[in-house]
Amino acid sequence: xxxxxxxxxxxxxxxxxxxxxxxxxxxxxxxxxxxxxxxxxxxxxxxxxxxxxxxxxxxxxxxxxxxxxxxxxxxxxxxxxxxxxxxxxxxxxxxxxxxxxxxxxxxxxxxxxxxxxxxxxxxxxxxxxxxxxxxxxxxxxxxxxxxxxxxxxxxxxxxxxxxxxxxxxxxxxxxxxxxxxxxxxxxxxxxxxxxxxxxxxxxxxxxxxxxxxxxxxxxxxxxxxxxxxxxxxxxxxxxxxxxxxxxxxxxxxxxxxxxxxxxxxxxxxxxxxxxxxxxxxxxxxxxxxxxxxxxxxxxxxxxxxxxxxxxxxxxxxxxxxxxxxxxxxxxxxxxxxxxxxxxxxxxxxxxxxxxxxxxxxxxxxxxxxxxxxxxxxxxxxxxxxxxxxxxxxxxxxxxxxxxxxxxxxxxxxxxxxxxxxxxxxxxxxxxxxxxxxxxxxxxxxxxxxxxxxxxxxxxxxxxxxxxxxxxxxxxxxxxxxxxxxxxxxxxxxxxxxxxxxxxxxxxxxxxxxxxxxxxxxxxxxxxxxxxxxxxxxxxxxxxxxxxxxxxxxxxxxxxxxxxxxxxxxxxxxxxxxxxxxxxxxxxxxxxxxxxxxxxxxxxxxxxxxxxxxxxxxxxxxxxxxxxxxxxxxxxxxxxxxxxxxxxxxxxxxxxxxxxxxxxxxxxxxxxxxxxxxxxxxxxxxxxxxxxxxxxxxxxxxxxxxxxxxxxxxxxxxxxxxxxxxxxxxxxxxxxxxxxxxxxxxxxxxxxxxxxxxxxxxxxxxxxxxxxxxxxxxxxxxxxxxxxxxxxxxxxxxxxxxxxxxxxxxxxxxxxxxxxxxxxxxxxxxxxxxxxxxxxxxxxxxxxxxxxxxxxxxxxxxxxxxxxxxxxxxxxxxxxxxxxxxxxxxxxxxxxxxxxxxxxxxxxxxxxxxxxxxxxxxxxxxxxxxxxxxxxxxxxxxxx
Numbered sequence: 001x002x003x004x005x006x007x008x009x010x011x012x013x014x015x016x017x018x019x020x021x022x023x024x025x026x027x028x029x030x031x032x033x034x035x036x037x038x039x040x041x042x043x044x045x046x047x048x049x050x051x052x053x054x055x056x057x058x059x060x061x062x063x064x065x066x067x068x069x070x071x072x073x074x075x076x077x078x079x080x081x082x083x084x085x086x087x088x089x090x091x092x093x094x095x096x097x098x099x100x101x102x103x104x105x106x107x108x109x110x111x112x113x114x115x116x117x118x119x120x121x122x123x124x125x126x127x128x129x130x131x132x133x134x135x136x137x138x139x140x141x142x143x144x145x146x147x148x149x150x151x152x153x154x155x156x157x158x159x160x161x162x163x164x165x166x167x168x169x170x171x172x173x174x175x176x177x178x179x180x181x182x183x184x185x186x187x188x189x190x191x192x193x194x195x196x197x198x199x200x201x202x203x204x205x206x207x208x209x210x211x212x213x214x215x216x217x218x219x220x221x222x223x224x225x226x227x228x229x230x231x232x233x234x235x236x237x238x239x240x241x242x243x244x245x246x247x248x249x250x251x252x253x254x255x256x257x258x259x260x261x262x263x264x265x266x267x268x269x270x271x272x273x274x275x276x277x278x279x280x281x282x283x284x285x286x287x288x289x290x291x292x293x294x295x296x297x298x299x300x301x302x303x304x305x306x307x308x309x310x311x312x313x314x315x316x317x318x319x320x321x322x323x324x325x326x327x328x329x330x331x332x333x334x335x336x337x338x339x340x341x342x343x344x345x346x347x348x349x350x351x352x353x354x355x356x357x358x359x360x361x362x363x364x365x366x367x368x369x370x371x372x373x374x375x376x377x378x379x380x381x382x383x384x385x386x387x388x389x390x391x392x393x394x395x396x397x398x399x400x401x402x403x404x405x406x407x408x409x410x411x412x413x414x415x416x417x418x419x420x421x422x423x424x425x426x427x428x429x430x431x432x433x434x435x436x437x438x439x440x441x442x443x444x445x446x447x448x449x450x451x452x453x454x455x456x457x458x459x460x461x462x463x464x465x466x467x468x469x470x471x472x473x474x475x476x477x478x479x480x481x482x483x484x485x486x487x488x489x490x491x492x493x494x495x496x497x498x499x500x501x502x503x504x505x506x507x508x509x510x511x512x513x514x515x516x517x518x519x520x521x522x523x524x525x526x527x528x529x530x531x532x533x534x535x536x537x538x539x540x541x542x543x544x545x546x547x548x549x550x551x552x553x554x555x556x557x558x559x560x561x562x563x564x565x566x567x568x569x570x571x572x573x574x575x576x577x578x579x580x581x582x583x584x585x586x587x588x589x590x591x592x593x594x595x596x597x598x599x600x601x602x603x604x605x606x607x608x609x610x611x612x613x614x615x616x617x618x619x620x621x622x623x624x625x626x627x628x629x630x631x632x633x634x635x636x637x638x639x640x641x642x643x644x645x646x647x648x649x650x651x652x653x654x655x656x657x658x659x660x661x662x663x664x665x666x667x668x669x670x671x672x673x674x675x676x677x678x679x680x681x682x683x684x685x686x687x688x689x690x691x692x693x694x695x696x697x698x699x700x701x702x703x704x705x706x707x708x709x710x711x712x713x714x715x716x717x718x719x720x721x722x723x724x725x726x727x728x729x730x731x732x733x734x735x736x737x738x739x740x741x742x743x744x745x746x747x748x749x750x751x752x753x754x755x756x757x758x759x760x761x762x763x764x765x766x767x768x769x770x771x772x773x774x775x776x777x778x779x780x781x782x783x784x785x786x787x788x789x790x791x792x793x794x795x796x797x798x799x800x801x802x803x804x805x806x807x808x809x810x811x812x813x814x815x816x817x818x819x820x821x822x823x824x825x826x827x828x829x830x831x832x833x834x835x836x837x838x839x840x841x842x843x844x845x846x847x848x849x850x851x852x853x854x855x856x857x858x859x860x861x862x863x864x865x866x867x868x869x870x871x872x873x874x875x876x877x878x879x880x881x882x883x884x885x886x887x888x889x890x891x892x893x894x895x896x897x898x899x900x901x902x903x904x905x906x907x908x909x910x911x912x913x914x915x916x917x918x919x920x921x922x923x924x925x926x927x928x929x930x931x932x933x934x935x936x937x938x939x940x941x942x943x
Contacts (some may be wrong), residue, residue, distance in 0.1 A: 249459025
């Protein structure tokens with residue numbers, strides 16, 4: 001069937017006209033020359049005509065119930081719900097206008113507009129599945145919030161946002177869904193309250209996100225240069241006087257437009273990986289350094305005589321963006337900001353110094369020259385902002401990352417970058433009458449001295465190059481560049497690669513410039529002699545002089561020390577002397593670079609490297625395993641798979657001895673504890689994937705169970721030991737490794753060792769149960785609490801390979817062994833977790849566990865102790881019974897519960913009033929199933 005929906009209001013001017021309002025459903029009886037005859041479903045008694053232009057046809061089905069005819073739309077349920085909500089709100093919206101409640105009227109109108117936009121997106125049918133789910137959640141939050149604000153009924157939903165059906169959903173589930181929806185709406189109301197106070201809303205929004213991005217759109221650059229120029233835009237910390245992000249490079253033509261004319265009006269970049277530490281910086285500036293490409297002096301007019309193509313400093317533009325970054329000021333992608341330009345006024349003005357001056361000077365005589373930019377602060381990492389702001393961050397938007405890793409390292413963020421900064425140098429004029437105009441050329445070479453092509457990035461948005469040339473400062477002995485580039489060498493070539501820096505005097509006269517040769521060379525290998533990557537920080541390189549061919553011959557210089565520190569460590573010869581091969585040191589010259597390694601493949605940590613390459617020095621294995629637990633967590637998670645592979649390889653290769661078992665186990669606990677940390681919680685998925693897809697240690701389960709049981713035996717004896725607390729926190733993943741290992745072993749050897757494994761696992765649980773009997777304080781009490789919290793987490797995995805009835809018996813003893821007066825609340829919470837596990841879904845397991853739980857609940861309810869946990873436990877038990885819906889399995893369980901529920905009645909009678917405990921319990925546990933009386937709940941239900 002086709003449903004007829006008016007898209008315009010139609011007010012009848014004649015008696016036979018049918019008046020229509022937007023959204024009415026109409027039944028068509030006749031069609032004639034642009035007119036329909038029919039009636040609306042809300043008033044079937046009146047029939048009239050109306051024009052075809054005011055209606056739209058929609059797919060629908062007809063449901064006839066007796067004499068009642070219902071039209072059911074074929075649209076998705078969420079679209080239908082939005083439509084119904086909009087109709088309901090529109091009536092109230094009009095009433096608010098009449099009542100003069102302007103603020104509420106505008107708020108409801110804004111929400112209705114948003115819902116209409118979201119409805120259009122849903123109807124488009126172009127959204128991928130994950131975005132569709134996110135959109136549904138957003139829509140339901142908005143509708144629930146609006147219903148609460150307008151004092152309408154609360155709608156409860158499932159996890160997918162669909163309405164819960166009361167006929168098929170237990171009252172317990174409805175109650176929990178109602179409670180959860182109420183909490184979510186309260187949070188939404190709080191958020192909307194902040195939104196009414198712009199500053200607080202921005203701060204709150206930023207505070208809730210762990211990662212941030214800063215969007216920039218360059219609208220125009222107005223500057224009288226007359227030559228081609230390079231614009232390097234970056235984020236800058238004035239207190240530390242350092243750039244904190246990659247450069248965004250724009251190449252500007254001499255005609256005053258971008259060199260790539262297609263990029264006009266599309267010069268966009270986003271600075272990513274910003275974290276809370278960046279937001280907490282006292283000041284942050286947006287800095288643009290301008291370097292012109294041309295003559296030594298702009299006054300030189302004869303291009304045939306004078307050297308061209310030199311990179312010369314020209315000026316800077318700076319803007320304080322602290323308030324925008326911190327969310328204290330509005331950021332709008334449409335608003336344009338003017339950033340004044342300050343030109344180099346003297347030949348000895350280094351750009352880093354000019355940045356400092358521009359920040360300190362309040363008024364700049366820019367003469368209308370500068371940058372026009374738009375900017376916006378975005379919450380989220382790159383994937384998130386691409387999803388939330390596709391109109392800003394698309395495929396053409398350049399990504400400029402922070403120098404270094406973000407505060408929260410995301411799984412899958414594979415990088416192999418080394419940032420190199422030309423810091424400063426000091427060069428003697430030698431036989432020249434004036435100081436040299438020094439140009440530094442940087443390249444990356446292999447062991448033979450051949451240049452590795454296209455591994456140097458001058459800035460984000462620019463193509464990689466094989467060589468990088470520095471800016472040239474005119475006739476200065478001491479030069480300060482602070483120019484940063486990124487090199488990305490393929491990982492397989494890093495071990496045989498080095499950076500080479502050559503130094504050349506550039507003459508302003510072209511004929512002289514062509515005759516100039518390299519006067520010095522410096523180099524540094526990417527890997528240190530111990531195999532670790534070049535250390536972060538400054539490096540004082542040794543400058544060598546000699547024949548040009550030898551300066552570029554790697555066979556001549558690679559065996560020489562590259563830094564003064566390395567030369568001092570080697571103590572092989574004085575750095576002032578001559579070296580073999582015809583090279584000597586420039587005694588009066590010096591040159592410094594700074595490096596920052598940002599790689600998931602290269603490590604600067606010798607302790608981590610020692611473990612990853614443990615085969616090279618097996619005699620140091622014990623020492624390296626101990627040192628692993630002192631390595632920074634960020635460094636470990638970057639090499640998570642490699643580290644785990646190394647640990648389990650050690651365990652497998654030393655299967656015949658237990659020499660390293662405890663150390664490997666401790667290292668494993670250390671890694672799992674790291675991933676439990678909020679900073680690295682995103683690596684949970686990586687660890688899960690590793691266990692299922694990469695883990696292959698078939699004998700690991702034997703050793704892990706042995707060490708695990710041994711540690712708990714120590715606690716049972718009452719000895720002080722901190723390790724068990726860490727073990728219990730990591731217990732879930734330890735058992736995931738154990739179970740996966742056992743499954744692999746069983747598949748490989750066709751079930752061999754089943755009984756042995758069963759006994760080992762039983763021994764573990766019996767050790768835990770023995771520990772639960774202890775009445776010792778301090779360490780044992782803490783371990784018991786940890787066991788109650790974390791033991792239920794292993795049931796899901798253990799139940800795959802262990803007899804469920806036996807496991808239920810062990811868990812029953814686990815509960816019973818703990819003295820009655822110890823950790824009562826934690827015990828109830830542990831039992832609730834067991835009830836919600838796969839174990840309790842089986843009848844034979846419930847037969848074992850439920851009597852213990854019922855007896856404990858009976859005693860606690862009679863005493864009136866720990867009411868909230870008792871309510872949760874009873875609710876969870878009844879919910880499982882409701883989902884089962886098998887009367888033959890549940891009948892005798894109901895008889896057990898009958899005693900428990902009668903205890904509640906008795907308690908209420910004794911108190912002589914309707915106790916709050918009984919009211920809350922009834923609210924959260926009454927179920928609509930018809931077999932309630934058969935389950936032994938009838939007496940309580942009647943009461």
